[in-house]
Amino acid sequence: MGKLSIEDLAKIKEESKRKMNLRDGEYKAKINVHMGTCGIAAGARTIVDALLREIEKKDIKEIMVTTSGCAGLCSREPMATVEIKGGAPVKYADLTEAKIIKILNEHALAGKVVKEYALAVGSEKTTA
Amino acid sequence: MEDLSLHILDIAQNCIDAKASFIQIRINEDNERNELMLEIKDNGTGMDKQTLEIIRDPLGTTKKKKFGLGIPLFLQSAEESGGRIEIQSEINKGTAVKAYFQLDNIDMKPLGDVAKTLIILIGTNPAIDFYYLxxxxxxxxxxxxxxxxxxxxxxxxxxxxxxxxIREQLEKWYAKQ
Incomplete structure (x- = not known):
């Protein structure tokens, strides 16, 4: 029978507590992956999975990964929105695993918008 | 949806939208009875009778609420393979979706990567509690x-x-199945 053991958890708890003293526990950025039925059918689970694995691998504590429903542009799924504390949210479309990892490293962690994957950056034109 | 684990993720997103604080997911595979039972149950806002009546309809709408394709697609996956779905819901108590599948049906979708679905649900919803069996x-x-x-x-x-x-423990169990 598979079950998580109390001894293992106690070990993880001690290790986490030791590490926790070294960080402030504040999230710097939020990556929200759209996981409506359309997003899931288009591969949103692979996107979140890639993100969580990278965060585990690199032991990244300052990024929060959340999910939400359909963003209204089903044909451009998988989509994600990156929001840096104090900054405007940026929507990314037609995501792949490689794209979301680049977005995590360059935008969420380093603060630089990955313009080539963004849904709309400066696309609105005023005709006045 | 390619497999049942993606349906689980999709239905669980409905539970999250319904403000559930506790979500239970149960899978029971019984080769002797040739049946796979899948249950997703929450303590969210629940649905009224009118919503419950139209939930299987892909274009169903209660005017105020927009329609969704999650349940119709799940229903299609079940019915295509000789299965069925039961939905029970009560306002302010929660919703339970129970699906039954015939294991040896040629059109039965594979279960897929349930470990991945669970890790994502837990990892992106730390405030919600999950029970999985x-x-x-x-x-x-x-x-x-x-x-x-x-x-x-x-x-x-x-x-x-x-x-x-958590990922390692799940993967370890699924690897030996």
């Missing part, structure tokens, strides 16, 4: 985040090292 004939895997959180004593359940541990 997968029974396969005589073997079973059980996970209760309420119990985990008690043991972790303040360490967030979505801390990278905790997530890695």
């Amino acid at each position: 997968h029974k396969k004939n005589t073997d079973e895997f059980e996970l209760d985040t309420r119990e985990l959180k008690r043991q972790l004593d303040g360490i967030p359940i979505n801390a990278p090292e905790v997530m890695t541990y």
Whole structure:
């Protein structure tokens, strides 16, 4: 029978507590992956999975990964929105695993918008 | 949807939208009875009778609420393979979706990567509690985040090292199935 053991958890708890003293526990950025039925059918689970694995691998504590429903542009799924504390949210479309990892490293962690994957950056034109 | 684990993720998103604080997912695979039972149950806002009546209709709408394709697609997956779905719901009490599948049906979708679905649900919803039980004939895997959180004593359940541990335990069990 598979079950998580109390001894293992106690070990993880001690290790986490030791590490926790070294960080402030504040999230710097939020990556929200759209996981409506359309997003899931288009591969949103692979996107979140890639993100969580990278965060585990690199032991990244300052990024929060959340999910939400359909963003209204089903044909451009998988989509994600990156929001840096104090900054405007940026929507990314037609995501792949490689794209979301680049977005995590360059935008969420380093603060630089990955313009080539963004849904709309400066696309609105005023005709006045 | 390619497999049942994606349907589980999709239906669980409905539970999250319904403001559930506790979501239970049960899978019971019984080769002797040639049946796979899948249940997703929440303590969310629930649905009224009118919504419950139209939920299987892909274009169903209660005017105020927009329609969704999650349940119709799940229903299609079940019915295509000789299965069925039961939905029970009560306002302010929650909703339970129960699906039954014929294991040997040629059109039965594979279960898929349930471990991946669970890790994502737990990792992106640390405030929600999950109970998971997968029974396969005589073997079973059980996970209760309420119990985990008690043991972790303040360490967030979505801390990278905790997530890695849960992932490893799930993958270990599924690898030997």
